[in-house]
Amino acid sequence: GAGVSQTPSNKVTEKGKYVELRCDPISGHTALYWYRQSLGQGPEFLIYFQGTGAADDSGLPNDRFFAVRPEGSVSTLKIQRTERGDSAVYLCASSPTGTSVGSEQFFGPGTRLTVL
Amino acid sequence: QKEVEQNSGPLSVPEGAIASLNCTYSDRGSQSFFWYRQYSGKSPELIMFIYSNGDKEDGRFTAQLNKASQYVSLLIRDSQPSDSATYLCAVLNTDKLIFGTGTRLQVFP
Numbered sequence: 001g002a003g004v005s006q007t008p009s010n011k012v013t014e015k016g017k018y019v020e021l022r023c024d025p026i027s028g029h030t031a032l033y034w035y036r037q038s039l040g041q042g043p044e045f046l047i048y049f050q051g052t053g054a055a056d057d058s059g060l061p062n063d064r065f066f067a068v069r070p071e072g073s074v075s076t077l078k079i080q081r082t083e084r085g086d087s088a089v090y091l092c093a094s095s096p097t098g099t100s101v102g103s104e105q106f107f108g109p110g111t112r113l114t115v116l
Numbered sequence: 117q118k119e120v121e122q123n124s125g126p127l128s129v130p131e132g133a134i135a136s137l138n139c140t141y142s143d144r145g146s147q148s149f150f151w152y153r154q155y156s157g158k159s160p161e162l163i164m165f166i167y168s169n170g171d172k173e174d175g176r177f178t179a180q181l182n183k184a185s186q187y188v189s190l191l192i193r194d195s196q197p198s199d200s201a202t203y204l205c206a207v208l209n210t211d212k213l214i215f216g217t218g219t220r221l222q223v224f225p
Contacts, residue, residue: 033212042120042204042215043160056211091159104150105213107159 002026004108006092012114013082021077021111025094032075033105034067035091043091049075082115089113119143120207122216129223135192137219139205142186148208149181149188154218155201163203164190195223 005024013019025032031050035043045059049069057067064082069075079086089112093105121140129135141149148167152160166172166179166188178191192199202218 035213040124040217042206042217043213045212045214048211050211059212103148103208104162104165106162107152110159 004092004094004106006090006108006111008111009109010112010114012116014116015082015084017082017115019079019082019113021079021090021113023075023077023092023094023108025073025075025092026106029094029096029106030072031095031097031103031105032069033093033095034075034077035093035107037089037091037110046077079113082113084115087113087115118216119209119214120205120216122203122205122219124217125220126222127219129195129221131195131197131223131225133195133223135195135199135221135223137190137192137203137205137221139188139190139216140186141188141205141207141214143207143209144183144186146186146207146209149179150206150208150213151177151179151188151190152204152206152215153201154204160204192221195221197223197225199223 007022034046037043048056052072064080067077089110091110092108095105150165151163154160164179166181172179176193180189202220204218205216206213
């Protein structure tokens with residue numbers, strides 16, 4: 001596709017359930033990022049992949065959050081035992097190369113997660 | 117102190133005026149700076165990036181960077197109602213973007 005895609009666009013779940021959020025980056029982009037955005041705030045970094053490996057997962061809030069990118073393209077963010085405080089818009093972004101100066105990150109439409 | 121600070125606004129300007137959006141950052145070693153526009157309910161869209169001191173112009177948009185003052189700004193000339201959105205300032209920290217909370221811009225006819 002032309003841009004970053006994310007599925008589902010909306011996810012409603014109950015407290016304690018497990019959810020998976022999917023991101024399909026721009027073709028050929030080696031770098032992939034997950035951010036979380038709460039109402040009235042800027043996006044907050046969660047994790048960065050360069051290829052298949054998680055190069056920086058310092059933003060993951062706790063061990064309930066985990067992400068994978070097994071083939072260096074599609075990524076899945078997994079949240080176990082969801083809590084109401086996990087409710088937010090989860091944004092995925094991709095970049096051609098990653099950390100070089102001037103490298104642009106392109107965002108997907110996001111997944112709005114609501115935990116009841 | 118937050119790493120990236122912006123006035124939340126709203127900043128209201130009349131159509132045709134210049135809108136000036138400001139951002140300060142705390143990490144003196146930061147190298148790359150980005151402005152994103154975010155319409156309500158949508159994802160951030162990159163407007164410009166800048167990494168050298170001075171001005172960078174792209175159409176109606178001008179980004180200004182002053183590393184000594186740790187200050188970056190975005191000027192929007194000939195503001196249009198369609199420019200009404202939240203503008204996010206972001207700083208590249210090693211491998212991730214650190215965002216401000218955004219400034220809401222309202223352009224009224």
